[in-house]
Amino acid sequence: MSPQPPILAFRDLCVAYGASRVVDHVSFSLRRGEVAAIVGQSGSGKSQSVLAALKLLPPGAVAAGSVMFDGVNLLALSERRLNAIRGRRIAMIFQEPMSSLDPLFSVGSQIVAILRFQAGLSARAANLRAEELLALVGIEEPKLRLRAYPHQLSGGQRQRVAIAMAIACDPEVLIADEPTTALDVTVAARILDLLAELQQRLGLAMIFISHDLGLVRRFASSVHVMAAGSIVESGPAREVFARPRHRVTQELLSAAPVLRLGPQGAAPEILHAEDIKVVYRLRGGWLAKAREIKAVDGVSLSLGRGRTLGIVGESGSGKSTLARALLKLVPASGTIRFEGRDLGALDAAGVRSLRRSMQMVFQDPYGALSPRMRVADIVTEGLRVHEPNLTSRERDERAAAALEEVRLDPNARRLLPRAFSGGQRQRIAIARAIILRPRLLVLDEPTSALDRTVQYEILRLLQDLQAAHGLAFVLISHDLAAVRAMADEIAVMKDGRIVEQGPARAILEHPRHHYTQSLITAALRYRGG
Template identity: 70%
Template sequence: MAAEAILSFRDLCVSYGPSCVVKNASFALERGEVAAIVGESGSGKSQTALAALRLLSPHAATTGSISFDGVNLLELPASRLDEIRGRRIAFVFQEPMASLDPLFTVGSQIGAVLRLRAGLSRRAAALRAQELFDLVGIAEPRRRLHAYPHELSGGQRQRVAIAMAIACGPDVLIADEPTTALDVTVAARILDLLMDLKQRLGMAMIFISHDLGLVRRFADAIHVMRKGEIVESGPAADVLSAPRHDYTRLLLAAIPHPHKRRPLLDVPELLAASDVRVCYRLRGGWLAGKREIKAVDGVSLVLRKGRTLGVVGESGSGKSTLARALLKLTPASGAISFEHRDLTPLDAAQMRPLRRSMQLVFQDPYASLSPRMRVGDIISEGLRVHEPSIGRIERDKRAALALEEVLLDPDLRRRFPHELSGGQRQRVAIARAMILKPRLVVLDEPTSALDRAVQIEILDLLLHLQEAHDLSYVFISHDLAVVRALADEIAVMKDGRIVERGEARRVIEDPREAYTRTLITAAFQIGDA
């Protein structure tokens, strides 16, 4: 086995001061093999992979060995390592927007890699970049070469990152959570692309993920990590069919399951929308007129008290714009009523007293929580606006109670957001909404960036809070597997319109629209396969 291995990790340890984040990790990647490293956030997966190319923080201390074709990468001089990085071992990062330079076109960035690593001329590099765009399935590759990263969709940016990684024909490709931030349909296409490229180019691959249900589709070997240690390794079929470790069994069981649904009849309406439209007018060029984009196009819906309406669709379908329109956070036409009160004529000042009853939880709590404020001040911030007579001590007491309600230690209110895990930050975002005792909570992709196990914890928490306070939710997601676990009704959005709506079980089990069937196939192929 060792003779056939192209990349071998032996007793790898990575430490930051007294904290050891990778502990004696040992495994081998064989030529042409797909090895999956699986575990929750913070388990050491990415640190293990980054160590192979010495991309860790300067503060990291690394021991052990990582052998590539018999050479220990941890002992190579920088000049020799540069000959391997990008040429023979390439890396696809989780978030391409962070790894692509926003100031340069994507074509120029790939061209720079080809000129630096492959020694191509500027013209040859441009032609090769176009070939790579075509290879990874980017439509109109010649035109897209001149686009900047922000002008591309998430799926297109990920394809650009993959094209850049395979530009020099590497022997090993390391893909670090390459589909986490993508819609299920786009994620399925990216996975198919990676497997196709692996076969065509003969690469070995390390695929990092938190989702065992995902990697079972294509992995030859699986290495399960927990708290920096590999707790189980073996052929994928053996690990999946007969897991030996309790943690592996926990990951396999981490699939959202639908809750017991309550009848919808004779339940009063809380929120109603009729023919809601949101249009954006964009300037054209010198020879082109203004363009109008219909982000939300004639949407009507009803949400009943104590129930959950799931709104699903791909990125760009209008889900988040609809959420902001329902809360009157973005200009929209049509009629919106809350508890039978018409919100249409109300201005910002008239809406302010209603804000405490209509709360919003954003997708990324790291972006929506102020990094300069402590958790307790973040949670109690709404009280300053809606209950200004309350003093600091009372606000702090309520923040502690809100943390307890979302099952967090009240002492966390003295910490800053960067000191918390992703799941903890999302609970803080929920606590910030719940402290005002709302009747409606709009949740915009609140679990999309979380591990499956943490997703289930957050969904269970939301169900508990809903039952305790008779809350109504509008739950927005691109993942039908997650929506199925929470929603009583589902509305499917495409191109700004609701193309299918109905009781959750009916929509999942008997979809009437081809687009809904596509979402269902992608969601359960990736999430539950």
Template identity: 55%
Template sequence: MTTPILELRDIHVRFATLDGAVEAVRGVSFAIRRGETVAVVGESGSGKSQIMMGVMGLLAQNGQISGTAEFHGMNLIGLPRRALNRIRGERIAMIFQEPMTSLDPLFPIGAQLIEPLCHHQGLSRKAAHARAIELLHLVQIPEPERRMRSYPHELSGGQRQRVMIAMAISNNPELLIADEPTTALDVTIQAEILTLLRDLQERLGMAILFITHDLHVVRRIADRVVVMRRGEKVEEGPVETVFADPQNAYTRALIDAEPEGRKPPVAPDAPVVLEVREAAVTFGRRQRLFQPAEPGFRAVNGVSLTLRRGETIGIVGESGSGKSTLARAILRLLPATGSIRLHGRAIEDLSPRALLPLRRDMQVVMQDPFGSLSPRMTAGQIVAEGPLVHHPAMNASERDRAAAEALAECQFDPALRNRYPHEFSGGQRQRIAIARALVLKPSIIVLDEPTSALDRQVQKQIVDLLRRLQAEHGLSYLFISHDLAVVRALSDRIMVLKSGDLVEEGPCAEVIGTPKQDYTRRLVQAALLS
């Protein structure tokens, strides 16, 4: 056996909170060797990400790490920041779970790729520009020359994650720490990214520490697996051995977890709550003086839908297909053409002031819960913000009570509402986001990849939660996802988008069971549903 490139011994991570100290990681030890892929798995809140955030000196201010993390014999814990900065990004690189919070919204992605290449490799800006385009080609970003000028908000979640991967591999690191790198990717692109990481690993001899909740990914990419629960390591071993004969009951539960059941059908005469006709969105269209207008990029091309009370429409497609863009257009968060009728009332031409009272009836749960929750507000304040805006007559005590009730409905302990978002796991943050939408008692909730960052066990809980809330409150959902297993468990009908076009739609069982289009068939096969 070769000497470990990184060896962790007795790692503890603690957070000081208003409710006392929270021990997120408890005495975890493992090692990773050159050319090896080690997967760290466990449910949301198990401490997977906090281990490496601590080792890399990236914990929040109230976080503290102890133990030993030897990189080539040098302990990274307690290393001066200047010395640690020489290692981070060059010898050790990280791909973060939530790319929108890692990319600067004020700069195009090309500038963000070029900067580290100039800093770490001393390249000229011209050479760095060429290398950045090459990296975007490697991670399958379409039209990379044009995308160099795009800002993060103009990319899909999957495309942003691929940009993060390009940045991470740009300096050929010895160790790549990948924290849920395929979370935002559809199944077909996920397979391509995993193949890419494998190819890069073989070419560079790079070690990969792969933090994930997706056991399908673990099977495909990892050599060894470390299973964590509640901050402790419960099992470790070769992937084939652990999957074939898990020694811990928790590991067995992770392997067996899968969203189950089907949604009860909605009544055919249920009232229509939302009608969209010929919605279209174009990005990058510019009018220049004395020159013809640039045509721009058509992200959504004439999509129509009808949503009834208590119904769920699943919107699926590859990364960049226009799923989230369509949702933002419906919510009037993006300029679009076409008609949008909410409870029979046309809203596409309403001013922001006229639209404000209607927004409480049409809420959204974003793909990236950490990016959509203010880091300066507690969970209770975040959920109470909606009533503060839309129900100004409520006093502070009433708003706090409403927030506590909404959190409890989302199976989140209201006693924890005085903590901040960084003190929670991804699953807990998503429950806060759902409670924030629910507290205003809307009729429609747009769910943009609400389970993509969650492990399978928590996904099952969130699917059950969404079903119960829908039944109790008569909610209608637009459910955007690349995870067809979750879509099948939650949706009445499915709409399939490709490059902004609606290519297939119909009842959930029909679209997944007998898809008419080759594109839909490929999605189903990639998701292992057929």
């Protein structure tokens, strides 16, 4: 019996930006029902390869070679013919949901538009199907969430909406570019189960891009390891993980977190929060009543100078909203004191003067970085506000030094964000925060877009900065390995409340609350533990 022909075949695919080649003669095949994983460090060319296949590269990129889909070269198709395939026969889950969701329209209207345009459903059928899709990807109260706008959802909820949009038309090939990046481990495990169920039920072929090798080990049937734009090792997943041949594969498998040594003595309090509440009021419609959502419900916490507080919990538990409330970025009630000063008693000018001392690294580097600004201008934005007397040369020197601190080439400051991978953009966001030498840094999933090896480089960098400058961190993460490496204390959030809080080692090794226990169990299951 002759082998089944591939449904998708990459042949000598190259992608170049001017003289810089970011994908170099990549070749591999995908058969029906197969899950092929592409792994590698940030910037290795993983995402660029699949974006080239669908002709979604930014202006200035040139693709060569061929990508054959069901006998047709996608790179040679007109935009009209390709539009008949994209979204319907080949769908993609993008790495950053905020870059694929329109902030001006409700998530329901965006799903309905796909179903009406691509699948030809009536308005009523499309609305019913959109509700089913949100329920399918684990969003509670799907009928209510259909009316929500992207900014009203957590990062994990937005990612689930993006997955619902991708599977709406039952595609033959699904390209998943870091589909669980923004999700906590419990939701991520459910999403992977969902994707596996869809793949088996529909005979779906899938390309799975990830830096999380534990996830790939559990999910993929074949693996292609990329480095510097080329595939350096390929094979069945079991063989690649059991007997890795290439140095890059071995490094990805052996990457391990830098464990926290723990606090040395007492530290003066730098941040104190008491009874913090954030309430969102949703308008009702003619079929639904107006209601309130308590995003943060009576949270109290304390943080010492030079210490790290890790905040963990499922997507939608209130972690990111709490972080913004601590920095006075969203309206909140309760008391917040920074270095003894009551932020509630300060006017807008008083709060603005403290901004350089209280910086934040946001979860989504795509949404946080202006696509029209050079990296140097992005990194020095804060300097223009807080140190206006600096010359342009002094600002440029500070930008170069900040980029070096986050392990980026200082010459990159002359480029636009589109020239960088998701992980590199996250490091640019960190450079923008640390250039002001703040005393408090709130990190909202700072390594979520990074592969494991780069994650641990960033964690080591943050530890070094903390030791050198006495920085205090509030670390929000669904990655318990990152929290274990960084945190002195941990607060576990559920439904807007802290359900368990204490020393990091005690929480992780001897959790008391059943919810904390479920998070740790899910983390082990998610990565094949």
